[in-house]
Amino acid sequence: MKEAILQIKDLKKYYGSGDSQVKALDGVTFDVYKGEMLVLLGNSGCGKSTLLNIIGGMDSPTSGQVMLGDTDITAYKDRELTSFRKEKIGFIFQFYNLLPDLTALENVRLSIKGKDKDHLAEKTLELVGLGEDRMHHYPSQMSGGEQQRVSIARALVKKADIILCDEPTGALDDKTGRLILELLQDIVRKEGQTMVIVTHTTPIASMANRVITLKNGKIQKEKVNEHPMDAKDIEW
Numbered sequence: 467m468k469e470a471i472l473q474i475k476d477l478k479k480y481y482g483s484g485d486s487q488v489k490a491l492d493g494v495t496f497d498v499y500k501g502e503m504l505v506l507l508g509n510s511g512c513g514k515s516t517l518l519n520i521i522g523g524m525d526s527p528t529s530g531q532v533m534l535g536d537t538d539i540t541a542y543k544d545r546e547l548t549s550f551r552k553e554k555i556g557f558i559f560q561f562y563n564l565l566p567d568l569t570a571l572e573n574v575r576l577s578i579k580g581k582d583k584d585h586l587a588e589k590t591l592e593l594v595g596l597g598e599d600r601m602h603h604y605p606s607q608m609s610g611g612e613q614q615r616v617s618i619a620r621a622l623v624k625k626a627d628i629i630l631c632d633e634p635t636g637a638l639d640d641k642t643g644r645l646i647l648e649l650l651q652d653i654v655r656k657e658g659q660t661m662v663i664v665t666h667t668t669p670i671a672s673m674a675n676r677v678i679t680l681k682n683g684k685i686q687k688e689k690v691n692e693h694p695m696d697a698k699d700i701e702w
């Protein structure tokens with residue numbers, strides 16, 4: 467039996483009103499299953515980022531619910547939302563969103579609560595392929611692929627149940643992008659986290675367990691991949 471970790475129910479997000487109203491999300495309903503890699507696929511402007519930001523508690527919908535067990539996170543107050551984001555969600559962005567004045571190690575360290583921060587941050591950076599020689603570099607001294615590895619380490623180190631990725635390869639060349647996808651797939655397979663990846667790049671969908679295609683703020687179709695491809699074999 468698949469267990470839903472999140473249930474998205476009739477989610478709507480409208481901007482503006484009257485003739486200029488934009489329906490970024492127009493009634494989206496689906497479950498996210500524990501441990502799966504789910505790809506949300508669709509052209510630019512179809513509502514992918516809006517959806518991911520609402521799921522991650524960074525934006526609020528016009529109506530609808532995001533259920534985490536029995537609680538609707540869209541009804542959370544600010545303080546509850548902050549701890550939801552801190553404890554349950556790891557977010558990976560197209561442009562990494564690292565703090566420019568902090569080193570790789572310090573960026574990752576910031577996400578850790580409790581003791582032994584340096585040790586844990588170092589171990590996690592090693593896990594994503596950044597060795598001792600890179601840890602004390604600032605984002606501006608790293609390539610895009612390296613910065614994305616730091617941002618993945620930052621998401622991983624929290625041991626968050628759910629990792630949300632918004633166009634994680636969008637700013638990278640194909641080869642580097644594929645290495646990042648391999649890393650993300652590896653994480654889901656080894657660590658058992660649940661991962662939602664938003665992309666407009668169709669071939670990326672073949673590595674997912676399930677693909678939901680969005681169009682104009684609605685779900686257009688859903689497909690299960692019985693045999694997800696290895697990220698290393700994806701061509702685009």
Ligand SMILES: Nc1ncnc2c1ncn2[C@@H]1O[C@H](COP(=O)(O)OP(=O)(O)O)[C@@H](O)[C@H]1O
Pocket residue numbers: 481488489490508509510511512513514515516517
């Ligand atoms: N703050 C905003 N104000 C008005 N319209 C917005 C805002 N944010 C997003 N939109 C619109 O909502 C739609 C969906 O945007 P977005 O979720 O960013 O799409 P995607 O990530 O799929 O490219 C687009 O038409 C976009 O222009």
Ligand SMILES: [Mg+2]
Pocket residue numbers: 514515516
């Ligand atoms: Mg987007």
